[in-house]
Amino acid sequence: MSYEAERKELSDAMVGCKVPAIQAAVNKAHDNGMPATEIINAMSAGMTEVGTLFERGRLFLPHVLSAAAGMKSAMDILGPELAANSEAASSRGTVVMGTVEGDVHDIGKSICSTMLQCAGFDVHDLGRDVPSQNFIDEVKGGCNYCGMSALMTTTMVVMKDIIETMKAEGIRDKVVVMVGGAPVTQAYCDKIGADIYGESASETTEKAKARA
Amino acid sequence: MTEYITRMGDGRTVTMTREQIYEDAMAGMADGADAAQVPSLSDEDIEQIVDIICNKNRIVAVERGHEVILTEDGGPHKFMLDSGSCCNGVEMGRIDVMETIERGIGFDTFELTTTDYSIKPVKPIVGPEMTAMQQAAMRLTVPCLYGAMPNMGLYYSPDGAHLNPADLMREFRIEEAQQNAEAAAEQLTRDIVYVSESMMSAGADGFNFDNTASAGDAEFVATLRGVEQLRKDYPGAYITMGMAAENVLGIHGEIEYDGQIVAGLYPNDQVKLCEKAGANIFGAVVNTNTSRSFAWNVARAATIVKDCVKNSNIPVHANMGMGVCGVPMLETPPIDCVTRASKIMAEVACVDGI
Amino acid sequence: MFVAHYMASGMGGLRTSGDLVARMQFTKKMRLNEAKEYVAKKLGVTTFEMSDEQIMRELREELRIGVVTGVPKAPRGISAKMNIEDLLGIKMNSCEFFRSLINKR
Numbered sequence: 052m053s054y055e056a057e058r059k060e061l062s063d064a065m066v067g068c069k070v071p072a073i074q075a076a077v078n079k080a081h082d083n084g085m086p087a088t089e090i091i092n093a094m095s096a097g098m099t100e101v102g103t104l105f106e107r108g109r110l111f112l113p114h115v116l117s118a119a120a121g122m123k124s125a126m127d128i129l130g131p132e133l134a135a136n137s138e139a140a141s142s143r144g145t146v147v148m149g150t151v152e153g154d155v156h157d158i159g160k161s162i163c164s165t166m167l168q169c170a171g172f173d174v175h176d177l178g179r180d181v182p183s184q185n186f187i188d189e190v191k192g193g194c195n196y197c198g199m200s201a202l203m204t205t206t207m208v209v210m211k212d213i214i215e216t217m218k219a220e221g222i223r224d225k226v227v228v229m230v231g232g233a234p235v236t237q238a239y240c241d242k243i244g245a246d247i248y249g250e251s252a253s254e255t256t257e258k259a260k261a262r263a
Numbered sequence: 264m265t266e267y268i269t270r271m272g273d274g275r276t277v278t279m280t281r282e283q284i285y286e287d288a289m290a291g292m293a294d295g296a297d298a299a300q301v302p303s304l305s306d307e308d309i310e311q312i313v314d315i316i317c318n319k320n321r322i323v324a325v326e327r328g329h330e331v332i333l334t335e336d337g338g339p340h341k342f343m344l345d346s347g348s349c350c351n352g353v354e355m356g357r358i359d360v361m362e363t364i365e366r367g368i369g370f371d372t373f374e375l376t377t378t379d380y381s382i383k384p385v386k387p388i389v390g391p392e393m394t395a396m397q398q399a400a401m402r403l404t405v406p407c408l409y410g411a412m413p414n415m416g417l418y419y420s421p422d423g424a425h426l427n428p429a430d431l432m433r434e435f436r437i438e439e440a441q442q443n444a445e446a447a448a449e450q451l452t453r454d455i456v457y458v459s460e461s462m463m464s465a466g467a468d469g470f471n472f473d474n475t476a477s478a479g480d481a482e483f484v485a486t487l488r489g490v491e492q493l494r495k496d497y498p499g500a501y502i503t504m505g506m507a508a509e510n511v512l513g514i515h516g517e518i519e520y521d522g523q524i525v526a527g528l529y530p531n532d533q534v535k536l537c538e539k540a541g542a543n544i545f546g547a548v549v550n551t552n553t554s555r556s557f558a559w560n561v562a563r564a565a566t567i568v569k570d571c572v573k574n575s576n577i578p579v580h581a582n583m584g585m586g587v588c589g590v591p592m593l594e595t596p597p598i599d600c601v602t603r604a605s606k607i608m609a610e611v612a613c614v615d616g617i
Numbered sequence: 618m619f620v621a622h623y624m625a626s627g628m629g630g631l632r633t634s635g636d637l638v639a640r641m642q643f644t645k646k647m648r649l650n651e652a653k654e655y656v657a658k659k660l661g662v663t664t665f666e667m668s669d670e671q672i673m674r675e676l677r678e679e680l681r682i683g684v685v686t687g688v689p690k691a692p693r694g695i696s697a698k699m700n701i702e703d704l705l706g707i708k709m710n711s712c713e714f715f716r717s718l719i720n721k722r
Contacts, residue, residue: 108527111513161429236273371635
């Protein structure tokens, strides 16, 4: 079965950002026999749309979080079936996120953390003004994605130092390095040897998903 | 086919044909019209933009008689600081810089700022800042404002007393996040009134609120309320409100000013609230997408700003520093793009100033 | 950046009449063309001439409203601004503040 109707209903419910409606759509799809992994995939597509609408100013952070809460409750409903399918149950990866040392801007980074969480990543958000060593420690501790944010031209240079430290410590190849923030560009990402540049939270999430 | 040298939004040089530039300009315009829900530019406007981009000269300029006003934000510190990769690092006094800009570079207004350039850090040094303001007011001939960012992020932990709404939201503590944003906004409004009125009492011609709403919708409301009070107490104050981004980030999501939810507003609606609060000049922002071409970005910016200018009752000055209104995101913005964006904003978007 | 914008589209501030037009945008919330027309009328020039350095350099000195070059005895700063107040028929906070500081009015 293609479950087109269920897929649309799930996606619409996510964009509607109301937890009870999301739960109802999940239950209905589940009752109709739609596999748990397909339900989650349909909801992820809806979540991507939510992220885009947030960036366009059509939805606001509480809406994004309501959609995320709906996603979380779906995971609870579908837990047993997902657990039986170990591939689907496992997270896409573990991400350490933070705004680099010396920089206190964290709104964009926090939104990106939320989007990654909703996309199925296990996120360790270290906050802002994060000592560089903490990123290194998290990667050594098992994080296979490292997301760094900077909002100032004066602090974005820290990203390069962290990547150099990763190389020196022999852990650079174990991690996908993601960079973002207002002054950061694809050219800068290439220059410092990062793997992913995200123009926005949703773009970063899509690129991270593609590497998972 | 003839290729023209142009750039991407991150400043990289690329070559494109006129047709490619036209297509990108059309796509940028369509995206801007959709994002801000504003009308598209006319065919003549698009042709004019493409002509300006395809001009073979390194720099371009408006026709004589089409000049616009240049206001400034960031103040003397852009010249003085040498912090990593930005600013010029010239070791000189603030008022010396201001006179240099006034007499050597021909700006129409200027402002005094302090290093942190935020409302909160000015509070503990308000006395010396008032003294400096008094001196600047005596020495400058052009309108001399005091400038600072509302920067509500400084009111959240670990720098401030309130919990960070973005962190609370991630833990699904939505109501608590909104309450903290509201409490921080109240504190910010009090500080805005204190700092701005202190500067007015020391001879400032006015106050520039730069990068407004950087922490989202609650910061925008806090600043509007502060401006309202400043206007009430100083009816003659020159007040500029420049925005942080093209739309107001909905971190709170429900906070209102004058009965209107401010989250998600674009320049054409932001300007109405700024005018209502008492601002004299509105600083419109359109973000540069660094992965798109200059043509895409500048046409998108012109689309959004043109409608804002058309629907405004107060002068609109386009923010045209690095990474906004078509200017590439680079610490040393290339003058070929800066001059082209400047001309496009003046002659296509018809701004009152830059 | 400053220079690029000035070269491309700036009125010229003290070199011409940009500071005066800016004051009308602030004081009366005048849009660009209205502010230019108001100031041009007060200066007795056209809106084209008001951005002309050759015309404005002499006129500013004559009207004692501040010039960019060092002219002995020519007003600058607060003294020039008080003359601008009279020329444009406006009050400025900086001038009001200065008046509040002196004992002899």
